[in-house]
Amino acid sequence: MAEHIVIGDIAPRVQYVASGAQSAFTYPFPIFKPADLEVFLDGARRSGGFTVSGAGQSAGGTLTFATPPAAGTIVTLRRRLALQRVSDFQENGELRARVLNDELDYQVAALQQLADDLGRALQFAPTEAGVASVLPPRAARASRLLGFDAAGGVQLYAAESGTNQTLFRQDGAGAVPRTAQDKFTEAFSVADFGAAGDGQSDDTQAIQAAFDAAGALGRMVLIPEGDWRITRGLILPGGAAGLVMRGRLVAEPAAPEAALTLGDGGAVRNGEKLYWGIRVVRATVSDWLDERDIGVVLRNIDASLVQIAEARNFTIGVRTLGDERGVEDTTVLLGRIVDNRIGLDIRAGTAAGWNASMRYYGGHFAVSFATWPALDRFGVRLSAAPGAYRAHNRHVFDAPNFELRQQDGNVAIPFLCEVESRAVIARDIRMEGCSPIVARHTAGAQDHLYDVAWASQGYLLDVEYAAGATRAGAVLRTRHQAAAHAEATRLIGDVPNLRAAAFRWGAGQTGFAQLACVSANVSGSPSRIEDFAFPALSGYAPTDRGVMITAARGLGFVVDTRACRDFALAVDADAPRLFVQCFDAAGTLLTDAAGTVARASGQALAWNPAARWWQGSGDMTDAALTRLQALRLDAQVAAAIIGICRVDADYEARALRLYCEPRHAPALLYGTPAFPHGSREIVAETAWDPPSIAAGATQQVNMTVTGASPGDFVQATFSVATTAVLFLATVGAANTVTVVAWNRASSAIDLAGGTLRVRVIKA
Numbered sequence: 001m002a003e004h005i006v007i008g009d010i011a012p013r014v015q016y017v018a019s020g021a022q023s024a025f026t027y028p029f030p031i032f033k034p035a036d037l038e039v040f041l042d043g044a045r046r047s048g049g050f051t052v053s054g055a056g057q058s059a060g061g062t063l064t065f066a067t068p069p070a071a072g073t074i075v076t077l078r079r080r081l082a083l084q085r086v087s088d089f090q091e092n093g094e095l096r097a098r099v100l101n102d103e104l105d106y107q108v109a110a111l112q113q114l115a116d117d118l119g120r121a122l123q124f125a126p127t128e129a130g131v132a133s134v135l136p137p138r139a140a141r142a143s144r145l146l147g148f149d150a151a152g153g154v155q156l157y158a159a160e161s162g163t164n165q166t167l168f169r170q171d172g173a174g175a176v177p178r179t180a181q182d183k184f185t186e187a188f189s190v191a192d193f194g195a196a197g198d199g200q201s202d203d204t205q206a207i208q209a210a211f212d213a214a215g216a217l218g219r220m221v222l223i224p225e226g227d228w229r230i231t232r233g234l235i236l237p238g239g240a241a242g243l244v245m246r247g248r249l250v251a252e253p254a255a256p257e258a259a260l261t262l263g264d265g266g267a268v269r270n271g272e273k274l275y276w277g278i279r280v281v282r283a284t285v286s287d288w289l290d291e292r293d294i295g296v297v298l299r300n301i302d303a304s305l306v307q308i309a310e311a312r313n314f315t316i317g318v319r320t321l322g323d324e325r326g327v328e329d330t331t332v333l334l335g336r337i338v339d340n341r342i343g344l345d346i347r348a349g350t351a352a353g354w355n356a357s358m359r360y361y362g363g364h365f366a367v368s369f370a371t372w373p374a375l376d377r378f379g380v381r382l383s384a385a386p387g388a389y390r391a392h393n394r395h396v397f398d399a400p401n402f403e404l405r406q407q408d409g410n411v412a413i414p415f416l417c418e419v420e421s422r423a424v425i426a427r428d429i430r431m432e433g434c435s436p437i438v439a440r441h442t443a444g445a446q447d448h449l450y451d452v453a454w455a456s457q458g459y460l461l462d463v464e465y466a467a468g469a470t471r472a473g474a475v476l477r478t479r480h481q482a483a484a485h486a487e488a489t490r491l492i493g494d495v496p497n498l499r500a501a502a503f504r505w506g507a508g509q510t511g512f513a514q515l516a517c518v519s520a521n522v523s524g525s526p527s528r529i530e531d532f533a534f535p536a537l538s539g540y541a542p543t544d545r546g547v548m549i550t551a552a553r554g555l556g557f558v559v560d561t562r563a564c565r566d567f568a569l570a571v572d573a574d575a576p577r578l579f580v581q582c583f584d585a586a587g588t589l590l591t592d593a594a595g596t597v598a599r600a601s602g603q604a605l606a607w608n609p610a611a612r613w614w615q616g617s618g619d620m621t622d623a624a625l626t627r628l629q630a631l632r633l634d635a636q637v638a639a640a641i642i643g644i645c646r647v648d649a650d651y652e653a654r655a656l657r658l659y660c661e662p663r664h665a666p667a668l669l670y671g672t673p674a675f676p677h678g679s680r681e682i683v684a685e686t687a688w689d690p691p692s693i694a695a696g697a698t699q700q701v702n703m704t705v706t707g708a709s710p711g712d713f714v715q716a717t718f719s720v721a722t723t724a725v726l727f728l729a730t731v732g733a734a735n736t737v738t739v740v741a742w743n744r745a746s747s748a749i750d751l752a753g754g755t756l757r758v759r760v761i762k763a
Helices: 097-119 180-184 204-217 483-487
Strands: 013-017 024-027 037-041 044-046 050-053 061-065 074-079 145-148 154-157 187-189 220-223 227-230 234-236 242-245 248-251 258-262 274-282 294-299 305-312 316-322 330-338 342-348 354-366 377-384 393-398 401-403 412-417 422-431 437-441 446-455 462-465 474-478 490-495 502-506 509-512 516-519 540-542 547-549 553-560 566-573 577-583 598-600 605-608 613-616 629-633 639-645 651-660 681-688 698-704 713-718 725-733 736-743 754-761
Touching (some): 013 024, 204 220, 258 274, 294 305, 316 330, 412 422, 412 446, 462 474, 483 629, 509 516, 516 639, 547 553, 553 577, 553 651, 577 605, 577 629, 613 639, 639 651, 713 725, 725 754
Parallel strands (some): 227 248, 234 258, 258 294, 274 305, 305 330, 330 354, 342 377, 354 393, 354 401, 377 412
Antiparallel strands (some): 013 074, 037 074, 050 061, 145 154, 490 651, 516 553, 553 639, 577 639, 605 613
16 A cells, blocks of 8 residues: 555445446445455345455445346445454564554554444443343353343343243233243234335235234234235235235236235124225236226125225225125225226125125225226226125215216216115215216115215216116215205295296286296385385296296395395206395395395305396306305395396296295295285275165275286175175276176165275286
């Protein structure tokens, strides 16, 4: 060496992860000669196949392999010196600085080596003192468990009397001795059986060995962190207590089969199990054509707890299978069920098997855009093998999320029911990128409830009954853009056919049963409810099924809102516009000066100063998801006219219904002296003392009846009893009813005074 080595403060060890292409690796610490460098590949020491350069240099050097190590290999380089003197100074001899420096460099390097070794050894903390650390003699410690006593000192645990097994006692009051073997085998790690979990080694045989051992001894199996590659299906026997996964199985099957089967088949009950963190991923996406290609199969599971964290890239992600007995009474927590043609298959395999009383929580059923876009896909399927049990019942799903990517003519449906299932309840469903079909029924399913909290299509969803469906067995609740409307269940105003409810009021004027006619251009200075609620107006044209609502016209229910403030309007019409007109307790109009006194659930309401009402910002249409509107009125609103109006174009209206929330039953205001609109009948009375009527003669009287028109039907009656005098009535002129009393008897009749009543009926 031209110069002596400078030994810096640097660890004499370095590690790399090989890339598969790199052959040269730097060591940053100095060595004295090439033999001082030890080389390890994945823990195995290598003595050749490489060259070392840079020996004697303070900055270290380079080790170069003849063949680059495989990708992922751990390359360890460390300096290892023989602990010896390399020089000898003679008595009265020359003491050269270089020789002395070399000797001191070597000793410092040796001390660094010792420090590195000590740093990798078990040690007592520097604050501890007086703790015995000397191991007992070999004979004393043979077949014993080495542990620590209450003071933290080394302690041997004696073998159980008459056995050769070491005992273990846990800290804490009440702990009892157990054999070390029993303690260490509480759970079987697949790593204990040789599985590597590096994503490259074939761990199939090792994991199956761990499964078989756990099944024989009733133990739990642990799969630690890592990717555990398998090349054929694994079966965890029902005798095992369960399975806990922190890593995932990566399946590379040679033929279609279930990657992981939990529990025995046949008539064996697989009960009281814990399967947690189950993650099974197929290395490549299957072709979705063979239903034997399954991620996880739960056989005959009963009274257990299961968490499926991930099932990806299979034809069927997860299957619960009742073989020759049942799947039942188990809670399943679902995670990511991704890129499977059928996410979850609920199945019976034989006539003796069944699948019932299961609870499923969560679940993100998703398919990516690139995964077989031409093929149909389903989130959950209820199915049965030919001849197998088909009455699956009481399956409850809470908050499943479906993102199934409907595209390229495929169907993407959350639920597919191929059996005669009963009581399948799915709550708080979310549907994104799915077909507008929540479920497809192909057989005799009944008592299914699908409750959709959110969907890309809003409330425009349906249940599809295929040609083989024998029952209409589903109830669909859609809450997106319709939640408030759906909760208003008490019917208070019902006009099921506007054409039948229409009647002629006067020349060119039409009225409607229960409804007030309204106008957007009331003249003068109207301010009270009676100024806006008309019994009839022009501008309504009858059609075969309803009426056309033309310019500046509308129809509405007048309702008492003092106790109830939440309403929903249901309309069968072509693009109607919602309006609401609000009045205070005195019947006076509330304008926008009173603030925002009305709000709708699915669109904004704007004040129309010309019409003097609040109206929707757009038409009520399914295309805009605004057809189902609910209203909330302010506390100062004591009465309101709620209905539909014409804004942009004439349209046909066919039916109109008003609902409120079920705690209340507010009154509709119509057909009374204060609110004469909404009724075909007008009733009036007056006192009359008719003069004596000669035999065969008549007497007549005119009554003022506001609203009566020529052509109306009229009836008259008198409060004094008589059989000889007939009372006839007609509308002689607008607002005037003429009543004729005809004496049919052969002698004169003088009736006592009484009350004359008339009823006008609009045609």
